[in-house]
Amino acid sequence: MAAWxxxxxxxxxxxxxxxxxxxxxxxGGGVPIAGSVEAVARLKQSRLKVRxxxxxxxxxxxxxxxxxxHLGYDISEGEVTAPAPAACLILRERGLRPHxxxxxxxxxEFAQVDTSNPNCVVIADAGEDFSYQNMNKAFQVLMExxxxxxxxxxxxxxxxxxxxxxxxxxxxxKALEYACGIEAEVVGKPSPxxxxxxxxxxxxxxxxxxxxxxxxxxxxxxxxxxxxxALQVRTGKFREGTVLVHxxxx
Amino acid sequence: MAAWxxxxxxxxxxxxxxxxxxxxxxxGGGVPIAGSVEAVARLKQSRLKVRxxxxxxxxxxxxxxxxxxHLGYDISEGEVTAPAPAACLILRERGLRPHxxxxxxxxxEFAQVDTSNPNCVVIADAGEDFSYQNMNKAFQVLMExxxxxxxxxxxxxxxxxxxxxxxxxxxxxKALEYACGIEAEVVGKPSPxxxxxxxxxxxxxxxxxxxxxxxxxxxxxxxxxxxxxALQVRTGKFREGTVLVHxxxx
Numbered sequence: 040m041a042a043w044x045x046x047x048x049x050x051x052x053x054x055x056x057x058x059x060x061x062x063x064x065x066x067g068g069g070v071p072i073a074g075s076v077e078a079v080a081r082l083k084q085s086r087l088k089v090r091x092x093x094x095x096x097x098x099x100x101x102x103x104x105x106x107x108x109h110l111g112y113d114i115s116e117g118e119v120t121a122p123a124p125a126a127c128l129i130l131r132e133r134g135l136r137p138h139x140x141x142x143x144x145x146x147x148e149f150a151q152v153d154t155s156n157p158n159c160v161v162i163a164d165a166g167e168d169f170s171y172q173n174m175n176k177a178f179q180v181l182m183e184x185x186x187x188x189x190x191x192x193x194x195x196x197x198x199x200x201x202x203x204x205x206x207x208x209x210x211x212x213k214a215l216e217y218a219c220g221i222e223a224e225v226v227g228k229p230s231p232x233x234x235x236x237x238x239x240x241x242x243x244x245x246x247x248x249x250x251x252x253x254x255x256x257x258x259x260x261x262x263x264x265x266x267x268x269a270l271q272v273r274t275g276k277f278r279e280g281t282v283l284v285h286x287x288x289x
Numbered sequence: 290m291a292a293w294x295x296x297x298x299x300x301x302x303x304x305x306x307x308x309x310x311x312x313x314x315x316x317g318g319g320v321p322i323a324g325s326v327e328a329v330a331r332l333k334q335s336r337l338k339v340r341x342x343x344x345x346x347x348x349x350x351x352x353x354x355x356x357x358x359h360l361g362y363d364i365s366e367g368e369v370t371a372p373a374p375a376a377c378l379i380l381r382e383r384g385l386r387p388h389x390x391x392x393x394x395x396x397x398e399f400a401q402v403d404t405s406n407p408n409c410v411v412i413a414d415a416g417e418d419f420s421y422q423n424m425n426k427a428f429q430v431l432m433e434x435x436x437x438x439x440x441x442x443x444x445x446x447x448x449x450x451x452x453x454x455x456x457x458x459x460x461x462x463k464a465l466e467y468a469c470g471i472e473a474e475v476v477g478k479p480s481p482x483x484x485x486x487x488x489x490x491x492x493x494x495x496x497x498x499x500x501x502x503x504x505x506x507x508x509x510x511x512x513x514x515x516x517x518x519a520l521q522v523r524t525g526k527f528r529e530g531t532v533l534v535h536x537x538x539x
Contacts, residue, residue, distance in 0.1 A: 171419040175456050178447070182454055196468045197428070204432055206425050210468040214460040218446045 050268070052088040052243030054234075055079070056252035057103070057119075058095060058198050059275015061112060065201030068106050072274045076111040083113055090241040091119045092234070092250065094193035094227040094257060096163035096208060097142040100124065120237040122192035122227035123148035126161055129226060135188065137161040140177040140211075142168050159188035162215065162223070164195075164208040174211065181219045189215055193227035195257055199276045228254070229261025238267075253277050300518070302338040302493030304484075305329070306502035307353070307369075308345060308448050309525015311362060315451030318356050322524045326361040333363055340491040341369045342484070342500065344443035344477040344507060346413035346458060347392040350374065370487040372442035372477035373398035376411055379476060385438065387411040390427040390461075392418050409438035412465065412473070414445075414458040424461065431469045439465055443477035445507055449526045478504070479511025488517075503527050 058064055061075045082089050091114060095103055100123075104116045123145050130137060130152055138157035139149060142165045149161075160177045181187040195207035212223045227233050238248055245266035252258020253275030262269040271277065308314055311325045332339050341364060345353055350373075354366045373395050380387060380402055388407035389399060392415045399411075410427045431437040445457035462473050477483050488498055495516035502508020503525030512519040521527065 165421075167421045169421040169424070171415075171417050171456070174419070174460075178456050178460075179453055182447075196470070197432075203429055206421070206428050206464070206468055210424075210428075210464040213467040214456070214464040217463040218456055218460040220446070 046268070047249065049247055050087065050249050051247040052090065052238070052241045052249075053082055054090050054092040054237055054241070054248060054250045054262070054267075055082075056228075056250070056254070056258050057091055057093040057107070059253035059277070060251060060272050061107065062110060063199050063201050063275065068109065070201055071110045071112075079112055079114070088241050088243055089118070090237055092228065092237045093119065093121050094164075094195055096122050096145055096192035096227070097166055098144045099147050101147075102144060120233070120240060122233065123163065125233060125236060126190055126192060126226045127152055129190070130159075130161070135159045135190075137190070138177060138180045139163075140165055140168075140173055141192075142166050158184060159190060160215070161190045161192070162208060162212055163192040165211070166205075169206075169211055174214065178215060178218050181215065181221070187219055187221050189219070189221060189223040191223040191225050191227075193257065194223075194225050194229070195254065197276060199253075204276065228252075228257040229264070231261070231265050234262060234265045234267065238265075296518070297499065299497055300337065300499050301497040302340065302488070302491045302499075303332055304340050304342040304487055304491070304498060304500045304512070304517075305332075306478075306500070306504070306508050307341055307343040307357070309503035309527070310501060310522050311357065312360060313449050313451050313525065318359065320451055321360045321362075322522075329362055329364070338491050338493055339368070340487055342478065342487045343369065343371050344445055346372050346395055346442035346477070347416055348394045349397050351397075352394060370483070370490060372483065373413065375483060375486060376440055376442060376476045377402055379440070380409075380411070385409045385440075387440070388427060388430045389413075390415055390418075390423055391442075392416050408434060409440060410465070411440045411442070412458060412462055413442040415461070416455075419456075419461055424464065428465060428468050431465065431471070437469055437471050439469070439471055439473040441473040441475050441477075443507065444473075444475050444479070445504065447526060449503075454526065478502075478507040479514070481511075481515050484512060484515045484517065488515075 062069045062071045100116050100119050100121050104114055107114050136153045136157050138160045141163040160181055191212040194209040196209050197204045197207050249268040250262030251270045253272050259269040259271050312319045312321045350366050350369050350371050354364055357364050386403045386407050388410045391413040407430055410431055441462040444459040446459050447454045447457050499518040500512035501520045503522050509519040509521050
């Protein structure tokens with residue numbers, strides 16, 4: 040632990056993952072991870088800039104922030120970088136009209152997007168809405184397109200709920216990629232554009248920032264590839280056997 | 290067409306795929322593909338040996354054969370090579386107790402298999418039973434195993450029903466492979482063992498056999514890698530743009 044000062048020398052901003060780092064989602068809104076409410080409060084009282092960088096794509100930012108505030112976190116909607124709003128920008132820029140394979144809880148984020156006569160598919164963590172019928176509909180939309188475009192909100196393999204490990208959007212994205220013979224575009228971690236937008240919103244350079252997450256690929260690897268430092272917590276989906284950077288002992 | 294005699298010189302046996310070659314499945318049992326009832330009848334009147342080699346894993350062989358006989362085909366259960374019975378042999382040989390992620394229609398094929406305290410997962414074309422809950426249960430079983438074994442009945446990307454293209458087991462196998470970081474063992478086409486068992490049951494050597502199917506990878510590529518000849522029909526899932534070997538004009 041003597042090396043902590045050196046390891047974090049020059050850090051001006053902290054990016055915090057949410058699910059598995061602050062709380063585990065689940066029945067009744069989920070439960071906070073021990074020590075994390077206090078850790079966020081201490082960070083915000085420090086001179087460090089703080090931003091929340093999540094791949095949550097089942098809930099709107101408004102819903103997510105309401106839930107976290109209820110659990111005791113000092114967090115506001117403007118402090119959250121999430122994939123659905125980032126995807127909306129891309130859709131608008133490229134004139135894409137998505138067929139949405141998403142959970143009802145996040146649909147409001149796409150309220151301003153034209154979804155008529157779709158020319159792409161957006162897939163998010165649809166949870167229980169990943170029915171065969173919904174997956175097959177998205178597959179059929181893609182197969183009808185001359186140049187099929189699949190935009191995936193994250194590439195997570197799984198996440199942890201209070202009831203256990205849950206399949207995440209990445210698994211279903213793989214299924215559509217394989218069936219259609221295409222490759223999805225990822226909006227969310229570990230996409231470099233996504234990390235860069237979070238850094239910009241925080242006003243901090245990559246080499247001045249540290250990412251804290253529970254996903255060794257999406258959080259730690261992605262941030263490091265962008266020139267940031269990264270810490271892995273031992274909570275959430277963390278399992279012994281993945282490469283450990285460090286536990287929650289900030 | 291002048292080259293047909295040469296191309297089929299020395300052929301003693303014909304392996305026929307079923308879905309997309311004989312019929313398209315769907316509401317009310319499906320519909321025969323024009324000319325195929327007669328083609329099967331002519332083949333069986335010829336000196337050629339005939340066997341049906343299918344990746345059908347949503348229906349039991351008994352159900353499938355009943356349905357095909359009803360549509361007019363000369364076919365019996367003993368003439369069909371299908372992945373579920375082949376998987377049962379493997380499970381027994383290796384002392385594997387499967388968690389079954391399969392359609393109710395094929396469950397009877399596993400009636401003699403011990404499914405208590407599972408130490409592997411068998412995934413088949415579960416159709417509507419590919420719910421999030423069922424997928425997540427299979428995922429959790431695999432994640433609990435020290436050496437996770439996933440046996441997939443085929444690797445098809447999609448097949449054609451009368452109502453349109455439908456996601457096949459291969460897409461969902463990919464999802465579990467990605468989520469768990471493992472590779473499935475395939476029982477069914479294009480596995481060489483599966484083709485070899487069909488050839489053995491027919492009593493014909495690979496170089497004396499021709500496979501007729503609608504899947505350029507599962508049927509044509511798989512058979513060719515086993516030393517067989519192969520024809521691709523223009524029916525079923527066939528789409529312009531895939532490599533064509535030949536249409537249904539036997």
